Amino acid sequence: MKIGMLAVLFFLGALAAHAADVAVYAAVSLTDALKAIAPKFEAATGDKLVFNLDGSNVLTLQITKGAPADVFFSADEAQMDKLQKAGLVNAATRKDIVFNRLVAVIGANSMLQLTSLADLAKPEVKHLALADPRSVPAGVYAKQYLQDANEWDQVEARVVPTQNVRAALAGVESGNADAGIVYQTDALISKKVKIAFVLPESAKIRIAYPAAALAHAANPDGAKKLVQFLQNDPDARAIFAKYGFIVGPPAHGQ
Amino acid sequence: MDSSSDLQLTASDTHAIVLTLVSALLAVLVDLAPGVTLAWLLARKQWPGKSLVETLVALPLVLPPVATGLLLLDLLGRNGPLGGALEVVALDIVFTWKAVALAMAVMSFPFIVRGARIAFEAAGDRPEQVASTLGASPLRVLFSVTLPIAWRGITAGAVMAYARALGEFGAVVLVAGNIPGVTATISTTMYNDILTGHDQHALLLAAISIVLAFALILTGEQLLRRALP
Numbered sequence: 001m002k003i004g005m006l007a008v009l010f011f012l013g014a015l016a017a018h019a020a021d022v023a024v025y026a027a028v029s030l031t032d033a034l035k036a037i038a039p040k041f042e043a044a045t046g047d048k049l050v051f052n053l054d055g056s057n058v059l060t061l062q063i064t065k066g067a068p069a070d071v072f073f074s075a076d077e078a079q080m081d082k083l084q085k086a087g088l089v090n091a092a093t094r095k096d097i098v099f100n101r102l103v104a105v106i107g108a109n110s111m112l113q114l115t116s117l118a119d120l121a122k123p124e125v126k127h128l129a130l131a132d133p134r135s136v137p138a139g140v141y142a143k144q145y146l147q148d149a150n151e152w153d154q155v156e157a158r159v160v161p162t163q164n165v166r167a168a169l170a171g172v173e174s175g176n177a178d179a180g181i182v183y184q185t186d187a188l189i190s191k192k193v194k195i196a197f198v199l200p201e202s203a204k205i206r207i208a209y210p211a212a213a214l215a216h217a218a219n220p221d222g223a224k225k226l227v228q229f230l231q232n233d234p235d236a237r238a239i240f241a242k243y244g245f246i247v248g249p250p251a252h253g254q
Numbered sequence: 255m256d257s258s259s260d261l262q263l264t265a266s267d268t269h270a271i272v273l274t275l276v277s278a279l280l281a282v283l284v285d286l287a288p289g290v291t292l293a294w295l296l297a298r299k300q301w302p303g304k305s306l307v308e309t310l311v312a313l314p315l316v317l318p319p320v321a322t323g324l325l326l327l328d329l330l331g332r333n334g335p336l337g338g339a340l341e342v343v344a345l346d347i348v349f350t351w352k353a354v355a356l357a358m359a360v361m362s363f364p365f366i367v368r369g370a371r372i373a374f375e376a377a378g379d380r381p382e383q384v385a386s387t388l389g390a391s392p393l394r395v396l397f398s399v400t401l402p403i404a405w406r407g408i409t410a411g412a413v414m415a416y417a418r419a420l421g422e423f424g425a426v427v428l429v430a431g432n433i434p435g436v437t438a439t440i441s442t443t444m445y446n447d448i449l450t451g452h453d454q455h456a457l458l459l460a461a462i463s464i465v466l467a468f469a470l471i472l473t474g475e476q477l478l479r480r481a482l483p
Contacts, residue, residue, distance in 0.1 A: 025431075031450045052349070052431040053446055061324075062431060066332025067349050166449045189451030 027075030094212035129171035129180035278419035281358035289366030297374035319424030353430035362415035369411015373404035413474035
């Protein structure tokens with residue numbers, strides 16, 4: 001019965017907190033940074049953030065089906081574009097909040113000498129872990145990089161496609177893959193891998209994390225405030241940087 | 255990062271644990287009456303559309319949970335056929351804790367029906383007929399003969415259903431989302447931990463799940479022993 005009472009208390013607590021909630025549907029890769037930013041935003045505005053955290057594609061699906069979201073913070077521009085085309089985004093509020101870059105990782109104790117994309121074609125790299133290059137953005141980007149460097153044909157047979165970036169990282173952590181290509185933010189999480197090299201800047205490939213208030217937001221003011229806060233607040237920007245994201249220039253409207 | 259805090263339970267962890275236990279219990283309780291009734295109808299009666307219903311009931315076992323979740327979301331979402339009706343009566347299910355319980359109820363329903371049906375079939379309809387012949391009213395037959403005979407099967411089914419509900423992930427994460435402190439369950443919290451590199455915290459929750467599993471199995475055994483005639 002104690003559990004029942006606890007449950008009732010929790011549910012009541014959840015109801016009471018509803019007054020000025022901002023429902024933020026955010027890519028799971030942003031979890032740690034957003035959890036650190038939430039108290040700053042709450043202190044500054046009094047609005048409480050409630051997160052729904054999953055892959056950007058799952059969140060897009062949920063929002064399309066009418067999920068009660070105020071803000072969408074995507075790890076993938078394509079998903080935001082999809083919602084915008086469907087008229088579900090308040091397009092004027094859309095901003096690229098942070099950026100990411102891809103890095104090649106090897107096991108923390110690995111003796112491999114890798115300094116460029118061409119090195120990934122070395123025979124010592126028997127397995128290269130990538131998020132699935134057919135469907136997962138990180139893998140799609142990685143394949144694009146390798147194709148642009150004319151290395152894809154040499155490495156393709158050694159690619160181990162994984163369900164997501166985290167699984168690619170786990171492949172390298174466990175030693176089953178000799179190297180992997182993951183986001184810088186993911187590489188920084190793990191103590192069992194080290195960064196071999198950062199993939200070079202590319203004019204074609206831009207890994208941006210856009211956020212926008214949604215057209216049917218129940219709390220449109222809170223939603224707008226949050227997008228601005230994420231883009232401009234110095235604390236928020238410092239927290240993103242701490243977790244390995246690249247912070248764009250602050251901009252007050254376009 | 256913050257690996258020192260990975261071995262501590264936060265308020266949203268506690269919420270996730272309580273929510274999982276309570277929602278799974280609610281799911282089984284909601285399933286019991288319709289599940290046992292349907293099992294009895296399947297075991298005892300011939301009716302048109304029976305095999306269709308049998309297939310529908312087994313569907314959550316066959317489909318990947320995430321597909322069941324998608325069907326529920328299509329059905330109950332604001333833009334879905336049932337979602338509109340629910341909005342009229344101001345019943346918000348999707349993306350609330352109710353969606354957690356609902357998804358668990360759908361996913362664990364087949365276990366209740368299977369358990370009860372096998373029990374009804376094993377007992378045969380002779381005892382019920384004998385009771386009726388001796389003048390017992392249908393209600394009396396139900397409570398004095400039918401249910402007591404099938405009790406072990408129903409209990410076994412309910413325990414399986416509860417276990418299934420506790421671990422449910424794919425359907426829950428689609429219809430209820432993964433909202434810490436609101437709809438996040440033990441499973442969805444672990445999923446989030448793994449995707450964000452908090453493996454230690456995921457393992458902590460796994461350890462708690464193992465303890466819960468022991469408690470559940472022991473309770474189940476006790477219930478079954480007590481259910482012995």
